[in-house]
Amino acid sequence: MSAAVLDGKALAARMRKDIKREVSALAAEGVVPTLAVVLVGDDPASRVYVTNKERDCEKCGIRSIEKHLPADASQAELEALVEEFNRRDDVHGILVQLPIPKHLDERAILDLIDPAKDVDAFHPINVGRMVRGDGVLLPCTPAGVMALLDEYDIPIEGRECVVIGRSNIVGKPMAQLLLARNGTVTVCHSRTRDLAEVCRRADILVSAVGKRNIVTADMIKPGAVVVDVAMNTDDSGRLCGDCAADVADAAGFLTPVPGGVGPMTRVMLLRNTITAARAQNAKASK
Numbered sequence: 001m002s003a004a005v006l007d008g009k010a011l012a013a014r015m016r017k018d019i020k021r022e023v024s025a026l027a028a029e030g031v032v033p034t035l036a037v038v039l040v041g042d043d044p045a046s047r048v049y050v051t052n053k054e055r056d057c058e059k060c061g062i063r064s065i066e067k068h069l070p071a072d073a074s075q076a077e078l079e080a081l082v083e084e085f086n087r088r089d090d091v092h093g094i095l096v097q098l099p100i101p102k103h104l105d106e107r108a109i110l111d112l113i114d115p116a117k118d119v120d121a122f123h124p125i126n127v128g129r130m131v132r133g134d135g136v137l138l139p140c141t142p143a144g145v146m147a148l149l150d151e152y153d154i155p156i157e158g159r160e161c162v163v164i165g166r167s168n169i170v171g172k173p174m175a176q177l178l179l180a181r182n183g184t185v186t187v188c189h190s191r192t193r194d195l196a197e198v199c200r201r202a203d204i205l206v207s208a209v210g211k212r213n214i215v216t217a218d219m220i221k222p223g224a225v226v227v228d229v230a231m232n233t234d235d236s237g238r239l240c241g242d243c244a245a246d247v248a249d250a251a252g253f254l255t256p257v258p259g260g261v262g263p264m265t266r267v268m269l270l271r272n273t274i275t276a277a278r279a280q281n282a283k284a285s286k
């Protein structure tokens, strides 16, 4: 048996079409949804991510403004830039590409972004709203996973959901979103005693570790839904996830890597930018 594919690439393409239509509707109201992207330093991976995000925006008619600061930029310079974008009425979303150089205080920068423009949804106000269950801007990766589960009509309520990983950007918010939909959620991490045993309980297993082959077929309840968030590289430098190849034989549904969660994360950033632009436009026209 081979698992059915949870095709994030196809869903993201459909969502981009809807977003394009929404951009046109906003244009008719005189609003050009705009995302400000801040890149600090010359990390090649960050450069690629930022370029991809800008390209995604362009394809949907969302304007992007990039500000590139040198690797030795000061905290004050970066804060001044964020504050400038906070003030500008023509900027609806602000994204500071992480990680930023170590001499800078990442938390202080994320806390400074106007929560209404916080399209990564890392600001404590947006985190708090998500935990309370009334978040509007939700973190892109877990929100993308939820959209994918919904697309395939995967029931969540009452089901055993196991999330491997407890980072602030993936594991913790993933657990919260599943909980908000009445899943029975267990979060595993590097100190979990018997990972395989816990995973075998899962009707829905989300792996966000970043270690190739950490999830194997013997850890999967037959027919379970497996979402592989990770982006690792194999020995030949190809992108791969946390799941070993044999997981496809045990799971009922599986996200491919690439083509599963990655495209969903990217499209959710566009969705958040539109949501932010709409909300700011509605507030301005009151």
Ligand code: NAP
Residues within 6 Å of the ligand: 141, 164, 165, 166, 167, 168, 169, 170, 171, 188, 189, 190, 191, 192, 195, 208, 209, 210, 211, 214, 229, 230, 231, 232, 261, 262, 263, 265, 266
């Ligand atoms: P992270 O901050 O490094 O978190 C990894 C988590 O895995 C930690 O909570 C860690 O536990 C846990 N872990 C490590 N070893 C483990 C083990 N042996 N058993 C169980 N848990 C273990 O990483 P992240 O930012 O959440 O990202 C996770 C993966 O997702 C990475 O591959 C990343 O590239 C990928 N990612 C993909 C997307 C996408 O769009 N597809 C988006 C974001 C991230 P501790 O907390 O105890 O250390």
